Amino acid sequence: MARPVWSGVITFGLVTVPVRMYAATEDHTTHFRQLQRGTNDRVRNKRVNERTGKGVEYDDIVKGYEIADGEYVTVEREELAEIAPGKSQVIDVSGFVDAEQIDPVYYVRAYYLSPSGDQYGKPYELLRAALAESGMTGIATFVMHGKEYLVALRAGDEALTLHTLHWADEVRDPREELPALPRHEQSGSKELKTARQLIESMSTPFRPQDYNDTYEERVRALVEAKAKGEEVAPEEGPPEATNVVDLSEALNRSIERARSGRSGRSGRSGKRQSKAEGSARTRRGNTGLAELSKDELYRRASAEGVKGRSKMSREQLLEALGGSRAA
Helix, strand or coil: CCCCCCCEEECCCCCCEEEEECCCCCCCCCCCCCCCCCCCCCCCCEEECCCCCCCCHHHHHHHHEECCCCEEECHHHHHHCCCCCHHHHHEEEEEEEEEHHHCCCHHHEEEEEEEECCCHHHHCCCCCCCCHHHHHEEEEEECCEEEEEEEEEEEECCEEEEEEECCHHHHHHHHHHHCCCCCCCCCCCCHHHHHHHHHHCCCCCCCCCCCCHHHHHHHHHHHHHHHHHCCCCCCCHHHHHHHCHHHHHHHHHHHHHHHHHCCCCCCCCCCCHHHHHHHHHHHHCCHHHHHHHHHHHHHHHHHCCCCCHHHHHHHHHHCCCCCCHHH
């Protein structure tokens, strides 16, 4: 069971609800350690005095804010904690807004909230149910680990969810940050109508379980393959950009493909082939090579000793294996 990362109270109006906060997500990224090349020796980051080169203990480190070149104002951790002792234990809801008013660019991280005890279950569930029925989201502030956060409080199916938000001055204006932006497309243009048709033809309910981190899968496959002394096929490069001349044709062809039931989304995991299906296809003769994925073609090329296979595209692998002639 997860440990709470914060505990305190939610206040809205004159109602106070004691809660505990838990991280709602976890990182599935493969984490590597730093090693010196050619050895298994770990490389570590150490706290070192920049002037003397000597190590510094954690308790001897204070925070410093540079006010001039080489001149700092130092602040102790206790001083930071003392400037908001009460507020650090309160999620202070100042109002409620329609969730659609919050631009997704403001969202940072999600947490789950639970009542701090059985005796607080009634007011907790009352707040969750009221938010769920109204469709509103609470806007609040609170302090955690010496930092104040702007947060959105919303109702999940089972629990209250708290989302940390960026402050307004942390969100950049695209008109100021981007080098160039095209003019807005005129409403009613032929290309815009076709693009909307494409979006409608590809509309689907959001099912997070239908998607998976394919890059992370390839990282793990790379690690496993290198541990066994095997090679892994490199991925193909990105597709070429669609030029203005071919835009309408590309949109129409995309609509046809979407309507025929074939997904055109590169990041979609969809209904992936099982390992058994992949193995069965690999055992087929050259007449089935055109149906194999690049990974399967690469494994076949490895088994047949095709030279230069690590730099080949799928089409080149297919040709090297004689699949283009057989197909």
